[in-house]
Amino acid sequence: MNLITRFRLQVGAIVLLVLLNFSTVMAQSDPTGERRVTGTYAIKNATITTSPGKTVENATILIKDGLILAVGANVTIPKEAQIIEADSLYIYPGFIDGASNAGVSKPTDPDRPSNFNPSNPPDELAGITPWRSVLDYYDGNNSQVSEWRKVGFTIAQILPEGGMLPGKAAIVTLGDASSTNVLAQQTAMSAKFRGMGRGMYPGTQLGVIAKFRDLYKNATYSSEHGRLFASNAGLQRPEINKTYEAFYPVLDKNIPIIFEVSNDLEIRRALSLQKENGFNIVLTGVNEADAVIDEIKAANAKVLLSIKLPDDKVTKSKVEDKSEEVQARTKRVIEAYELALKQAAILEEAGIPFAFGSMGGRSADLHKNIKIMIENGLSETAALSALTTNPANILGIQKFAGSLEKGKLANMVIMSDPIFSEDAQIKHVVADGYIFTYDISKKKKGGDEEATVAIEGSWEYVSDTPAGSSGGIMDIKKDGDLYTGTISYDDPAGGGKASSEMKDINISGNYLTFSFDVSAGGMSIDVSVSGDILGDEFSGNMSLADFGTFPLNATKKPKRN
Structure with missing residues (x-):
């Protein structure tokens, strides 16, 4: 089944969710960032972590026109500065993805030629x-x-x-x-071990590798020919080829190739190509680094760890009454799951500086998943480094980003509590001189914010994708402290509607998340949704496995008397 067909089968499986009403009263919340720091501001009496492992208590950070002028405990505040009291708040460098x-x-894919x-x-x-x-x-x-x-x-x-x-x-x-x-x-030049399919070369991973080698070799010849032609008479003029020319910055090591990898085999294949050709390499989407630590070190490869963690369904399974074979298989799956949670700690122990990449992940899972990594051996200092200084170094922007220092961009995250504590919530994000403000809600004992909206009921949704609009009904019920629900959608096999159980329904403040599975063409597709709620209106995002993220809108249906 080709990629386009698979995509269209799945887009019928969309879901409701949540409205991003970022235009509410600014005195209450300003996620639109309409207020820009264009003058001189002093954020005073905060606990400021200037870089991982370096924290100053009762400190002030002085900024002007989006740049940091000074930071520390004894900053002289000029008369023209507007003072922002930040007592009991915690400030960190802005995260870098x-x-x-x-x-x-x-x-859009081009049309195929007649020949x-x-x-x-x-x-x-x-x-x-x-x-x-x-x-x-x-x-x-x-x-x-x-x-x-x-x-x-x-x-x-x-x-x-x-x-x-x-x-x-x-x-x-x-x-x-x-x-x-x-x-x-x-x-960077982006690369994947993924052909376009549809019965054309290169349609397999081995085909992609062979094609990459061919392109790299020809680009090298083209570059050498161009240099010789420019400095010698009597040579044939080189042909212009935009594909080969796009490789020139890679050949000159001015930019790296960033390879998207999904397992240790793909890591090995990417590193083999790097060793063979000598280009600088960044690995992204990494989630199985434990088996290739030595190879990563030998290649001096930069690593972007996936923030996505596997589902832990199997660890909760009851297998005591199952056969020995099933119990042994389940044990292996659980061991693999536990190893996946330790990948960040393994990289830290190996001395490999890594950062995070969000591709394939959900924003709602970021802080939760990093805390899980910390519970599985990652130090808090290394976790913060992976969000700040490490990505700045990997991307080559450490001169103006990654830490809070004089002369750097005033990009920062201002939190209610220490960043990895249970109660930590983001109150402000400062990006490019704009202040984005978010409501902080009281949290339950279990760590989730108390719901500020009622989600029980029936919701009618519509989602728009490149394959068209699709819709259905989501029914949510409350069962004690938990929520259950079902979602209907256009059946990918045709013949009307299908439905699926809504999983992991969570409402935190006015932010709703859940997921569900769709069966399409023999595949089980994981769909996740998230967003904000305002009254009876919802708008947010739905993510379909490897096929992207799309907006959706929904309205709560009135209760019948």
Whole structure:
């Protein structure tokens, strides 16, 4: 089944969810960031962590026009400064996302030519478009951007969508959408072990590897030919090939190749290509590093660990009454799950500085998953480094980001409590000189915020995707302190509607999350949804496995008398 068919089968499986009403009264909440720090401000009497492991109590941070002028316990505050009292608040450097596709759309596939040859397709049809810039497909107004900013990210390296070589990455601030927000362009060449399928070369991982080798070799020849032609007479003029030319910054080691990997085999294959050709490499989406630690070190590879953790359904399974074979298989699955939770700790112990990449993850899971990693051996200092200084170093932006120091960008996260404590909530995010303010709600004993809205009832939703609009009904009931529910959707197999159980329904303040499974073409597709609620209106995001994130809207149906 080709990618487009699979995608269209699944988009019928969408779900309701939650409204991002970021236009409420600013005195109460200002997630729109409409207030910009354009003068001189002093944030006073806070506990400021300037970089991982370095914290100053009762400190002041002085900023002007989005830059830090001073930070410390004995800062002289000028008369013109507006003072912001921050007693009992905790300030950290703004988080940096090493690999994001928030706000990035996938380019439309070109039409096949009449003389199409599947064994030798045009580069663009084969997913080979290294000349493309992700900025041509980036929308800072996309709700995904605000979702990641809400959990503390202020800078992100965004990667293009597409096939094996989809294009060049860029680094942006997650500030006001009216600004360009661009910090750096052409920062890395994106690569994947994924062909375009549809019966054309390269359609397999081995085909992708062979094609990559061929392109890299030809790009090297093209570059050498161009240099010789420029400095010698009597040589044939080189042909212009935009695919080969897109490799030149990689050949010159001005930018790395950022390989998206999903397991240890793909890590080995990426490192083998790096060893063979000598380019600088960044691995993103890493979740199985334990078996290839030595290879990563030998390649001096940079690592972006996935923030996505596996589901723990199996660890909760009761297998005592099952056969020995089932018990042994379940034990192996549990061991693999527990090992996955320790990947960050393993990298720290091995002395490999790593950062986080959000691709494939959910913003609602960020803080929860990092706390799980800490519970499984990762130190808090290393966790904060992975959010701040490490990604700054990996992306080469450490001169102006990653820590709170004089002369650096005033990107910061201001929290109610120490960052990894149970009660920690984000009150403000400062990005590119804009202050984004969020409501802080009282938390329950279990750690989740008390619900400020009623979600029980029937909700009618509509979701828009590249394949069209689809909708259904979500019914939610409350059972003690828990919620249960079902969601209906257009059956991918045709014949009307299908339904699925809603899992892990959680309402925190006015923020709702849940997930459900859809069966499509013999596959089980995980769909997750999240967003904010205002009254009887919902708007937010739904994520479909590897197929992207899309907006949706819903309205609560009136109760019948």
